[in-house]
Amino acid sequence: MKLLFHSFISTICAVFSDCELIHYHNIGPAMFSWIAKLAGKKVVLTYHSANYEHEKWGKMARCLLRLCERIALSCANRIIFVSKFQLEKYSDKVQQKSVYIPNGIPETVATTRTDYIRSLGLEKGHYVLGIGRITPEKGFDVLIRAFELVNTDYKLVIAGSVETESEYLTKLKQLVKSDRVVFTGYVEGENLNELYSHAGLYVLSSRNEGFPIVLLEAMSYGLDVLVSDIPATHLVSLQDSDYFQKEDVEDLARQLERKLNRTEVVRRNTYDLSRFNWQRIAEDTARVYEDCLEYSH
Template structure:
């Protein structure tokens, strides 16, 4: 069976939730099943091409211009996919899936993974949001099977397509806490003396409200934000101007052992997002047994947390109270993460592929 994957920037070492999802899903799937997966990557982001069993990378031209990047690359990837004659084209997110009718025109089955309602993100203008809503309708109409990583998004999606819908959450990566501290020391950090947030530097991640709240708390703890800046340079400058530089560390896009050290040595973890599909970074923090403080949005209710783990969305005082409470009650926690296993998830997605192939 041959699968073409459209809608990710690629992997490895490429920032983004969809990118982490695809890396974990397809590496797990290709080690378990007799399947060939072709990943279409965007050349400006693809730096290395390591060997993965049964995975082929095709790197296509792309721009980094917001609003154009995804459309251009997805169109090219869909066209090239057709010439590959796959059994299935798997689109990740509603924007890339606007080209699903092309696949159907050539008799190719289509799977959509609906990661998030992108038109809810503040970074997009009116025209872009309209285009994303149109893309959503096209994607839901032409896909043969639709996977939602967020069950709440599934429940509010158009009921006329219910028979196509299936809820399969994101998984949790294998974690082994690091005993090293050289990276955090290079940032001027002490173990258990900083609060960690992880995510791309964009407005929907809510780092502005997080920094405003943290700036008003009298504490010796530092705030670390691990995430890269892509198209939101002005937003990044705004964030840096909100707080004294000796209280905050922007570590940039951080992966591998360096990210391992940040998770392993953090006091606790904060997710301040305004919008999420299913936040893999929250699962990562829980895997490291970190205490967590998260914004009260549907996506953060996909895991089982306590009432005092939430703060009201965009409520600065609620966030201040939450951070203060967590600082005064530093702890490590055990979570039940048995439902978020990538091996099991890979089997579920493969079953969808297999069922479509034999139709």
């Protein structure tokens, strides 16, 4: 309700301003895009994810989010999809006014500092990293259950904050059967830089994603990765051996065992992330604005 209230107030403020275009980010806030449309404003929607697919929402909330989606797709003059797979699900009418522009990441600079990871009892290059909000769709329960099946002296680090899913965090902690799992809570800045810089493996265990920015961040540090086989993780170029079957605890455990117990020297990977450069993304977005506004002049 707080999000909807803020979206409504923001829409009203924008409507009474001298702006010509209002850009909504995702379907929930765009519930009030019809007001902008009636006021003669051009509307751009960035479709980040189908929120109604997330387990945290009840039946009524999912119905409301589906209604928001219908309103948003109908009222938007132009639509930016951060996932081309999500774009392809919709009708020709929607696709004709849509464009794929992914999310991006800033340039990263790895650190040599280890103060923070040592405070957590971690060794450089000797832990598996999972990052994200502590919500069921992130699949941390799958990751913990799989990790507990692996015979390794690596530790597992779960870094992320809890919003409303405190029961899910409790469930995660109950799944831990050893002293090898570390929950850091919310991490940012230099501490987050340390976690990325010195991880031995990054795992994305999500059940669904719009566009996994944390995966891009891990790749920008050159980390070896292991990701859930969902459409969003195919938006980047990875090897077949970097995937495991979604929600399959045993398959994830096997893949973890393979990656963590290999004998060859693990070197930092080099990924082509040029498509995710913010300058290019800003230019693509500016063209969407220009195309949208030229019809009003």
